[in-house]
Amino acid sequence: MEKIRSYRFGKDEKLCNVNDIAALFKDEHIFTFPFKVVYNITDNDSEQNCVKIKVLCSVGKRYSKSAVKRNLIKRRIRESYRLNKHLLIEPLEEIAVNKKITINIGFIYISKKEEEYETQQKSMRKILQKLYNIAAKSCDISTTTAD
């Protein structure tokens, strides 16, 4: 039976807090062209057991001067994340049933050319798989240490 996936992308999943963003840029990062991905995995404070993911995307002025092009790229990043985020969430929820995890992710656009939408989507899938592997490891470690 296939689930009816919700492709929603509301305000809860966007990263807005300033302190969180400052913490995000101190942590580790992955490179996969054309993105630089910054991520930060922490325990959750909420009462219920769930996985919360917050996302930020930014395109620097170094890429291009015109605001239209930068906006278009941001929109495409958000779109590709929206369509592919189930790759990260669904398996994580299976693993971490009793955990409280928040993952903050920042997508930073690096390429100086205007990449096509398909390549963006491909790289987005790669990134999400990588992130899943990392998150799974961290879950295991946390379980072992907790026990």
Next chain:
RNA sequence: UAGCAAGGGGGCUCUAUCGCUGCAUACUUUUAGUAUGAAGAGGAAAGUCCGAGCAAUAUAGAGCACCGUUCUUUUUAAUUGAAAGAUCUUCGUGAGAGGAUAGUAGCGCAGAAGAAAAUAACCGCCAUUGGCUCAUCAUCGGUGGUAAGGGUGAGAAGGUGGUGUAAGAGACCACCAGCGUAGGUAGUGAUAUCGACGGCUGUGUGCCUAACGGAUUGCAAGACCAUGUAAACCAGUGUUUAAGGGCUGCUCGCCUAAGCUGGAGGGUAGGUUGCUAAAGAGUAGAGGUGACUCUACUAUUAGAUAGAUGAUAGAGAAUCUUUUUUAGAUUACAGGACUCGGCUUAUACCCCUUGCUUUUUU
């Protein structure tokens, strides 16, 4: 037909699926969530070059200083915008386009070049005199007259021709160019034009003068709520002195102690509001050369807050290329952040009106 000039208008459309933003309604309800509905970026949203609204702070008042504007008239909420004109000037065959222009009573300055950059005598010209010479010419020096000539320069003592003279000179005359004075005519006015009178006549720039205008900071302004708590701050009362402080840079001038009573803040991270109906838009009519004004009618939720309009698929439209009916390519500049008006800059392509030039054809 081609190439141009001026002005004006438009700025790709539709469908499906998955999403984003706030709003309204209904349901569940602790926050909030779900469903439905209708709506959701421009001509420049940009630059921030001007102006205004709005807000806070300051302000007894006056003078000086400082800053801005500057041909005329009209227009606008608006001191730099707009329209219609005036004079001069540059570009263009032309339609047209760009630029400059308050006043000169007084004072200052003008590199290099040049004799001289303004009550001009360096060379030259003329007269006279001294030396040299037997004497004259020539030549050297003194005194005086003289702006006709002198390679410069952005600018050279109004120009041309005569009279006149020792040589010359607006010294005088004729014509021409400008200026001033008091007038006529046309115009609201800048100004144009007409004759009269006056020999009045170099260029640029700054100071200066005149008229008009100007408090400062900006929605991250500010207001409220919650959080939170040092005795600075505010209000009232009150009395003495003016050192110090404040009030726009200065001057005059003005205000201001402590104490007592009451109220409540700063910093940090938030929320609500400010925040979208307006000096608005469209249509029609009237007035005006025009900018613009007046009247009537009509319709009208963009309001985000690391910042919403996207992605995919399909169909059509326009232009271009190849080719002859398909195929391919292209569809600009560019994204609200309190609001409005103007200016400036960027802009594929299409349409309309008026006008100019050249060639060809009829």
Next chain:
RNA sequence: GGUCCGUUCGUCUAACGGUUAGGACGCAAGAUUUUCAUUCUUGUAAUAGGGGUUCGAUUCCCCUACGGACUA
């Protein structure tokens, strides 16, 4: 978002609207030295781009581009 400032040889800088835009370091050539360095001489090279005002702009005015500061 708002308010401002700046741009001069390869680098750091100077300039009253007026001579061929000056100086230091660097670079190149030559001299000195057995050679290198030091030193000396000579040279090279710039007003961000485009308009305007002016007889004449690095300088004054306007537009564009780039860089920077302050402001929660």
